Amino acid sequence: MIPVLGLIGGILIGLFLQPEVPLWLQPYLPIAVIAALDAVFGAVRAVLDGIFNDKVFVVSFLANVVVAAFIVYLGDQLGVGSQLSTGVVVVLGVRIFSNVASIRRHLFRA
Amino acid sequence: MTQPPEPTKQTGPEPTGPSTPTPEPTSPSTPAPEQSSWRTMFRMARPRATRANLFAALLAIVLGFALATQVQQTQQQGLEQLREDELVRILDDVTQDAARLGNDARALELTRDRLEGGANSSAEALRAAQQRLDTLGILAGTAPAEGPGIVLTIDDPSGKVTSALLLDALQELRDAGAEAVQIGSVRVVADTYFTDTPNGVEVSGTLVKSPYVIKAIGGSATMASAMDIPGGVNESVRRLGAVSTVDQRDQVSITALHTLEEPQYARPVPAATGAGK
Incomplete structure (x- = not known):
């Protein structure tokens, strides 16, 4: 509950402050957001699987973000930044979809 | 990597994600496990x-925060968030567009200039052609002319004046700068000829009689003095017993016209520079 409120509050803060994304962060922020979403959906699934652990959630959240950003950074350095970004997004998207499917099966038995 | 299946107490304090507001369960046929799932969610969502x-x-x-920021950043669609290769591609596109539009603009300007210049130059050409037509008309005797000049009258009651005298007079006038000359009712042009006939002098086949009136347009003072030179026209006329008078006028009008005939043999040679005839 509190994290949900926190999510909403963060969105509102972002809407009101309208911050400028720093230049160095711009290539990584979208990927980081996708990775964090993946972590969140994974957490929900873990809750329903009965294996949720908050420490695991926090660590996996941060690790997801860092690894995604690092992959994009590496891709930029290797000259395949846009392709690797696409790849990361695809992988994370697939994971999000599978997590959502698992959640759906848990909640709706369908 | 979200949740490694770490077997743990779900008693721990942890709520996450979209929990509570999810609406009604869909399959009432299997209520029991479904409800347990929802219960789990509710339990986890309880604030701790x-x-x-x-x-x-x-x-x-x-x-x-990051989500909202990124969404806004994306909506701004600024160039600063694009990668180098994307920027290069955009720059290429813009450069190509600029080049293409520049070419278009140049072509259109060229067309515009040509059209404007065409209007101007055709008017100019028309003016020049008219000017040349006037000049040539005066030279060829096909156009009437007027201007300052003299009227030379030779009164010759005894009929002594010959074609040679008239030719001399004409030559003197031309030497003095006469631009248009009329003898009697005949316009004097390049192919004007003088013949002596028993009846008098014919100019280009037209009989002219005394008094011979020669109108010439040109520098009147020059022509008048040219008539007066020793051994000139006036003296010759006097020697023949005739009387010549020179009248300088500010306005002499030459109205006699010469009819051009198509040359029978001569053909114009195309001008190399197209300067025209």
Whole structure:
């Protein structure tokens, strides 16, 4: 509950402050957001699987973000930044979809 | 990597994600396990003021913040968030567009200039052609002319004046700068000829009789003095017993016209420079 409120509050803060994304962060922020979403959906699934652990959630959240950003950074350095970004997004998207499917099966038995 | 299946107590303080507001369960046929799932969600969603819960809330805040920021950033569609190769591609596109539009603009300007210049130059050409037509008309005797000049009258009651005298007079006038000459009712042009006939002098086949009136347009003073030179026209006329008078006028009008005939043999040679005839 509190994290949900926190999510909403963060969105509102972002809407009101309208911050400028720093230049160095711009290539990584979208990927980081996708990775964090993946972590969140994974957490929900873990809750329903009965294996949720908050420490695991926090660590996996941060690790997801860092690894995604690092992959994009590496891709930029290797000259395949846009392709690797696409790849990361695809992988994370697939994971999000599978997590959502698992959640759906848990909640709706369908 | 979200949740390694770490077998743990779900008693721990941890709420995450989209939990409570999810609406009605869809399959009432299997109520029992479904309800347990929902119960799990509700239980996990219950606020628990623990360190981990607050940490998760903090992460959620950060996520929401980043989400909103990124969405806004994307909506701004600024160039600064694009990668180098994308920027290069955009720059190429813009450069190509600029080159293409520049070419278009140049072509259109060229067309415009040509059209304007065409209007101007055709008017100019028309003016020049008219001017040349006037000049040539005067030279060829096909156009009437007027201007300052003299009227030379030779009164010759005894019929002594010959074609040679008239030819001399004409030559003197031309030497003195006469631009248009009329003898009697005959316009004097390049192919004018003088013949002596028993009846008198014919100019280009037209009989002219005394008094011979020769009108010439040109520098009147020059022509008048040319008539007066020793051994000139006036003296010759006097020697023949005739009387010549020179009348300088500000306005002499020559109205006699010469009819051009198509040359029978001569053909114009195309001008190399196209300067025209």
